[in-house]
Amino acid sequence: MSPWPRTPPTAAHRAAYADAVRGSFWLDPASGVELPDPQPALRGETTADLCVVGGGFTGLWAALHAKRDDPDRDVVLLEGETCGFGGSGRNGGFCVASLTHGLGNGEARFADELAALERLGLENHAGLCADVERLGIDCELEHTGELTAAIEPGHDDELEEEAALLRRFGHEAVVLDRDAMRAQVRSEIFHGGVWDRTGASLVHPGKLALGLRRAALDAGVRIHEHTAAHDLRETADGVEILCAQGRVRARRAVLGTNAFPPLLREIRRYVVPVYDYVLMTEPLTPEQRASIGWEARQGIGDWANQFHYYRLTADDRILWGGYDAVYRWNGPVGPQHDDHDETFGRLSQHFFTQFPQLEGVRFSHRWGGAIDTCSRFSVFFGTACSGRVAYAAGYTGLGVGATRFGARVALDLADGRDTEATRLRYVRTKPLPFPPEPLRSVGIGLTRNRLAAADRNGGRRGLWLRTLDRLGLGFDS
The missing domain is CATH 3.50.50.60 (FAD/NAD(P)-binding domain)
Known part of the structure; x- marks a missing residue:
């Protein structure tokens, strides 16, 4: 069963982000970024x-x-x-x-080319890191690896399979049982994880x-x-x-x-523009920071269809995003969609479910943006x-x-x-195209509903999701 509450967020959950800046932390001078004067428009x-x-x-x-x-x-x-x-x-x-x-996605779609794609991907990651150094870009690059966290029991075999797949393509991957995972990051909802130490870093985007x-x-x-x-x-x-x-x-x-x-x-x-939303906490105090562990500072994502992603910043804030994937009729993109209280309330509630020891922490920034999703x-x-x-x-x-x-x-x-x-x-080759409206909205809405149902049922995918899998039409949060 999913650990996330099915009750509405409380007033306290909403109060935690009520005063947050409505805009990306990464483009706020509070993050240490220096915003240059714009280059002149073309005339x-x-x-x-x-x-x-x-x-x-x-x-x-x-x-x-x-x-x-x-x-x-x-x-x-x-x-x-x-x-x-x-x-x-x-x-x-x-x-x-x-x-x-x-x-996993690569093996399902490009199994015959996956070895080449993994090699090219690792070469590209190394080249990016070299370019950052060569160009003198101080973007807070950290080689932390990435943790995939199981938030429900019963995924031991899948975690082992994921680690074996990573190792097959040259990654250093470690399977963590419940106790080892909780030793990395102190949260009672963890039931295990896979730590990929290869080709995974964090940056200040x-x-x-x-x-x-x-x-x-x-x-x-x-x-x-x-x-x-x-x-x-x-x-x-x-x-x-x-x-x-x-x-x-x-x-x-x-x-x-x-x-x-x-x-x-x-x-x-x-391309379907799907909106994703993010909360950023204020800097944690030394006591708050010690209460969660997380000494290796890995980026983390849930092992679920509707997943959260989270990480620490250089000044020990926690970025907490994901879960909802919000599609609107005809896929509009604009600043009017950057704020979405329903999702921010849910994110806040889930954050304090994950880290109850951080009760009282407030969020300094909240923002949203469109992701260019393809099938x-x-x-x-x-x-x-x-x-x-x-x-x-x-x-x-x-x-x-x-x-x-x-x-x-x-x-x-x-x-x-x-x-x-x-x-x-x-x-x-191209991905399979999305259907036009109204089939697009109906299909995405049904898919989101079935993904949530799968998460509530231990990841078991029903007929609709299995059909999409066979067609090669992917969609998640």
Whole structure:
């Protein structure tokens, strides 16, 4: 049985976040980030060798890859808000090597390529860490490994199988029984876990995004913030990207727009914007910190369909997010959806269920953001405009590390390079598309209901979920 209460959150649960700042902690100077002055919006017409659309991790890495390949290449980057504004500045800061949203998902969908994908993923993670050092980005990078926590009894065999799968692909994985898990992090709801010590780190995502922005500017990338691209057209010798007060004529383009409305209509079939919400505590006192243990500081995620993810920050706050995955009719994305009291109340209630010894702790920040969910849970790729435009989308919440790889592949596709990665079926194929409304909302609502039911029944998946599994249509929190 799930340990989470089925009663409504109390007034005390809601009071714990009532005064919280409504915005991402990672983009608040309180987190230690230095917010730069915005780069000027585009006015008039300009030309470039490469136009990158989107100033999140994918776009920034694509611009940096392009300049590293050819320092003389003229690169323009367009961002509708400011760099890091979207998912790149709102995530949990879990930087893992997997390109397939975990080995289990990878084995189910890309078993024949999984060895290559794991190797490429680990190489990409190592390359990201090396780039952070080379570029002088202080993003609080910690190599903690990642804990998957069983919050119900009876998962011993599954934990052993998960660890064996990790070891088969070169990971150092440790199975923890109930007592060992509770020795790592003091919570009575734990019944075991798997600690993957390989290719799993934590970062301050705001500092990473703004560090990449600074590095791109230093490399000569022309960045225009507050410049939303609203149309893309093929021309005789390239593409044209139209903005409210200007346009870019470029030979090539890379699109990294995450869950925001894409410039290419075809992407909309494959991406569903699902909202995720996060609470961040105030810094723990030394006594509070000692009461929970957590000396190894691992990032943690529940072994459940509706899961929480949580971690410590450099100043000993706890980030607590996930569980609900909120989809709205037609998938709107906008600031009006960043606050969701129903979910924040539930998150607060669950936090104090997990850590009752922290009663009285308050939350300093609360925020939400859209995740670019696709049916295979991992990034997919495509090209348009006679191959001059390439895109990467659908990271489904695990993009902090995978975006560096996704940007590399998208750039190679736009440039027509033949590489090991571009030859993979993983790159050459698309996920199954989501149906149009109203079937989309009905299907997602039913799936969420059945996932919650599975969690209440020891993870046993009913007919609906088994059917989706056979079709390759994934969806969870």
